[in-house]
Amino acid sequence: ETGVTQSPTHLIKTRGQQVTLRCSSQSGHNTVSWYQQALGQGPQFIFQYYREEENGRGNFPPRFSGLQFPNYSSELNVNALELDDSALYLCASSFETYEQYFGPGTRLTVT
């Protein structure tokens, strides 16, 4: 186990709703990255937070937003959910730019 935790484990939402996913980073880590993994695909980078500031963003629309808190935990918010947002959402923590350790993920289903 990596020490990275995510909640909830599974979530079912309706199209158009909003969702907040949470991540607690491993002790000593100050950087959190979020990824979306569709079935049968590799993870796609959403954004990264370093010391509470966004430090890079992938090709995702503005309805995907995030926060990092002083204790380095993080939230991913998705507004106006679409069916294609159904995926496994992975959080990864690291110290600075060293190797990233992934949490167990949140499986989001949008109906």
Place this chain on the structure above:
Amino acid sequence: GQNIDQPTEMTATEGAIVQINCTYQTSGFNGLFWYQQHAGEAPTFLSYNVLDGLEEKGRFSSFLSRSKGYSYLLLKELQMKDSASYLCAVRDLNDYKLSFGAGTTVTVRA
């Protein structure tokens, strides 16, 4: 951006060796990672290469050639528990994000 290619599937026999290739095209390179992902679970870190050459870690080895944009992961003495997806990921020079390939599903047969 990054373009990362790896085979979709590979099958091998218990006790054998399998080599998973990964080729990449990148606008800025700052290291290549290999992760293992069992079905329904999170990726777990296997190896990291930033300089050319071979890194060995027990039954797993990873090789990098930056001039060729090429890496491979070598799995020796295969065990049934090695059946999983293996993800190649390249770290970007500018913002340190990881760009992943689609993964190679390895099936180990008895």
